[in-house]
Amino acid sequence: MTNILTLTMNPALDVFLEVPLVKPAGKLRCTKPVYIPGGGGINVSRAIRRLGGSSTALFPAGGSIGNHVAALLARESIATNMIPIAEETREDVNVLETESRLEYRFIVPGPKLGVDEWQRVLHAIRTASPRPDYLVASGSLPPGVPVDFYERLAALSLERGFRLIIDTSGEPLRHTGGKGTFLLKPNVGELMSARDDDAVSDPEVARAAQALVDAGRCEVAVVSAGAGGALVADRDGTRHIPAPVVAIGSRVGAGDSMVAAIVLGLVNGSSIDEAVMFGVAAGSAAVMTHRHELCRLDDTKRLLDEVRGLCSGAGCRVPETVTPLIEDVVPVFAEH
Ligand SMILES: Nc1ncnc2c1ncn2[C@@H]1O[C@H](COP(=O)(O)OP(=O)(O)OP(=O)(O)O)[C@@H](O)[C@H]1O
Ligand SMILES: [Mg+2]
Structure with a gap:
């Protein structure tokens, strides 16, 4: 069986609340909180599960909130490897104002990790048995973790294969990136801002990819x-996969559902x-789903047929000239 390990260096307990109207002073009576384990890699593991696959979620976590995250994952039948840390795991709050349907997301910094703590994470990857076939590292880095942490994973990927x-x-x-980084x-925004480039035409994004x-x-x-x-670029060039x-x-x-499906596709032998x-x-x-719900398998299968249809013929070529691709994206980013 192919093995997928996900890594979340900055996990969170996401608390979802609803309130009719957010206004200052006075008490805002909210609905009963819904607790969801969060952070990039953890979400990827949860989406893999929803798509019928399995993975192990590796993450450093501490305190009762860290234990809560691990317990919630166990309830979803997701295998975990939690590296205990001294500080308490963060708790993010997501409030839906039901009158306006506007969502407010309050994100706090994660706990500070000591050198020995983040090194224990590297050790867990170095010694994971059986050796993972894929390691999916996703999300931000908490305080204390060196900014080149993901680069260190690339060295480990070469070591362990x-x-x-x-x-x-x-x-x-x-x-990030370099010998040992597969994908x-x-x-688009993350790619261009990492290049200090605010160009947004399709060919420019394709060239950057x-x-x-x-x-x-x-x-x-x-x-x-x-x-x-999405655009996909490799040694064969750049293609556009429409949504x-x-x-x-x-x-x-x-994004997390997308990464989950990509890795599952790859382990199942897809191109x-x-x-x-x-x-x-x-x-x-x-x-299509509401708030914290990730992708559903039946929707994904149906949409896959649609995407395949969109890609048949010339659908997957990168447009030579500026096309509505990026213009389409802007309102989407602005709207949500
Ligand atoms: N408005 C939309 N309509 C249709 N599909 C969408 C839409 N927004 C996102 N998607 C799908 O989800 C994929 C990933 O979305 P996106 O580019 O927004 O990722 P992301 O910015 O990394 O998301 P995240 O904020 O979750 O990290 C897209 O390639 C597309 O398939
Ligand atoms: Mg993303």
């Missing part, structure tokens, strides 16, 4: 573009283009 998939942004993305999955591969920072770059689908049009529930979890089509379908399926 697993394929490394990274989904991160900001400084960690700038310091990078930034979205291809440049990641040509510079040897990864073997495959998948650049997601919201409603615009189906779907009714919007909530954008939360689109990279097929795996990214599956990823685009899962991302779009996640957008």
Whole structure:
């Protein structure tokens, strides 16, 4: 059986509340909280489960909140390897104002990790048995963890022979990639801001995606573009995988569902283009669901057929001229 290990360096307990109206002073009477285990890699593990696969979620966590995250994952039948840390795991709060349907997301910094703590995570990867076939590292890095942490995973991937998939942004993305990194999955904004480049035309984004591969920072770059689908670049060039049009529930979890489907596709022997089509379908399926719910398997399967249809013929060529791809994306980012 192929083995997938996900890594979340900055996990969170996500608390979801609803309140009729957010206003200052006075008490805001909320609904009963819903607790969801969160953080990039943890979400990828949860989406893999929903798509019928399995993985192990590796994460450093501490205190009663850390234990709560692990217990919630166990309830979803997700195997975990929790590395205990001294500080308490963070708790993020997500409030839906029901009168306006606006969502407020309060994200706090994660706990500070000591050197011995993040090194224990590296040790867990170095000694994981059986050896993972894929390591999916996703999300931000908490205080105390060196900004080149994901780069260190690339060295480990060469040592142990697993394929490394990274989904991160900001400084960690700038310091990521190089020999040993199999796949990078930034979205358009993350890719361009990591280049200090605010160009947004399709050919410019396509060139930036291809440049990641040509510079040897990864073997495959998948650049997601919201409603615009995704670009996939490798040594064979850059292709565009369009997304189906779907009714919007909530954008939360689109990227993580996409990464989950890509890795599942790959472990099941799909080509990279097929795996990214599956990823685009899962991302779009996640957008259809409400709030914290990730992609559903039946939606994903149905949308995969649609994506395949969109890709037949010339559908997957990267447009030579500026096309509506990016313009389509802007309102999506603005809307949600
Ligand atoms: N409005 C939309 N309509 C259809 N599909 C969408 C939409 N938004 C996202 N998707 C699907 O989800 C995939 C990933 O979305 P996106 O590019 O927004 O990822 P992301 O910015 O990394 O998301 P996240 O905020 O979850 O990290 C897209 O490639 C697409 O398949
Ligand atoms: Mg993302």
